Amino acid sequence: MQEEVKKHTQKIYNTMRNPKHTFTEKIKEVLIEIFIIVFAVTLSIWLHSWSEHKHQQKExxxxxxxxxxxxxxxxxxxxxxxxxxxxxxxxxxxxxxxxxxxxxxxxxxxxxxxxxxxxxxxxxxxxxxxxxxxxxxxxxxxxxxxxxxxxxxxxxxxxxxxxxxxxxxxxxxxxxxxxxxxxxxxxxxxxxxxxxxxxxxxxxxxxxxxxxxxxxxxxxxxxxxxxxxxxxxxx
Structure with a gap:
């Protein structure tokens, strides 16, 4: 998960420095990457909580x-x-x-x-x-x-x-x-x-x-x- 966040963060950085994209395009791509990061982190937290809860209930x-x-x-x-x-x-x-x-x-x-x-x-x-x-x-x-x-x-x-x-x-x-x-x-x-x-x-x-x-x-x-x-x- 840490590598995925790092990868999408780097894409945000590269997008903002890309001179070929307009400001609007940059904002659009950045928002998409942020959404991907937030979704991935949220999913990871949910899966971890679910796994932990399942383990606790097994105990x-x-x-x-x-x-x-x-x-x-x-x-x-x-x-x-x-x-x-x-x-x-x-x-x-x-x-x-x-x-x-x-x-x-x-x-x-x-x-x-x-x-x-x-x-x-x-x-x-x-x-x-x-x-x-x-x-x-x-x-x-x-x-x-x-x-x-x-x-x-x-x-x-x-x-x-x-x-x-x-x-x-x-x-x-x-x-x-x-x-x-x-x-x-x-x-x-x-x-x-x-x-x-x-x-x-x-x-x-x-x-x-x-x-x-x-x-x-x-x-x-x-x-x-x-x-x-x-x-x-x-x-």
Whole structure:
């Protein structure tokens, strides 16, 4: 393009110095050359912009495809984590339902009460999102609704899991502290202690709340986002 502009500029220069042409002819030829230059530059800019836009949208398409795979994996991870919550809560509920007679039997048989230990905290897939975001390419997603759903999922919903799981794990460690504090007590003394039972009760309650967050917030958000991505990719 630079050579073409240089060539037509030289023609303008030569035209203006040509003594055989009248002034009117010179102006006419100069205007034609200027038009050619402007058209060529405009076309070049348009082609470059079109090519760049096409490249950006290809990157967006690849990103959305990878993101869809990540989200589908997230749903599976959340389902598995929810199963762990349900199983663990069932174990805690069994502990709370132990009667004095049952605790006596456990103590006499010199056995231990099974206390489930599962520190919660699913590892969701955020690498593709973080990489695309850090490269400044999120703005290339032209579907504003889809872009906002992506940002909402990764900036609000995903962090909410860490927040609720942290509360749960904090209460789990409180149970450990109670066990240490009551290390000199029998199984019956520990598991019939009102404060210890109350801590387990809150642990169950928080676990149920966290399962709702998984299902009604994050998993629902992931499924909605998958649907939006599929619609966008099928356009």
């Amino acid at each position: 967006v398409s690849t990103f959305l495809g990878n993101l869809k795979d990540d989200l589908q994996d997230d749903v599976k991870i959340l389902d598995k984590e929810k199963e762990v919550y349900e199983k663990t809560n069932l174990g805690y509920e069994k502990i709370l339902s132990l009667t004095s007679f049952q605790l006596d039997s456990i103590q006499k048989s010199n056995t231990k009460v099974y206390f489930p230990i599962n520190s919660q905290g699913p590892k969701l897939n955020i690498d593709n999102y973080e990489s695309f975001k850090s490269s400044g390419k999120i703005g290339n997603i032209e579907n504003e609704k889809l872009k906002q759903k992506i940002l909402n999922y990764y900036q609000r919903l995903v962090p909410s899991i860490n927040e609720v799981d942290k509360v749960y794990n904090d209460y789990l460690f409180k149970c450990f502290d109670k066990m240490i504090e009551n290390a000199d007590k029998t199984e019956k003394g520990l598991y019939s202690d009102p404060k210890f039972k109350k801590t387990i009760y809150f642990l169950i309650t928080i676990g149920k709340n966290n399962m709702r967050v998984y299902d009604k917030n994050v998993k629902l958000g992931a499924n909605e986002l998958i649907k939006e991505i599929e619609e966008e990719m099928n356009k």
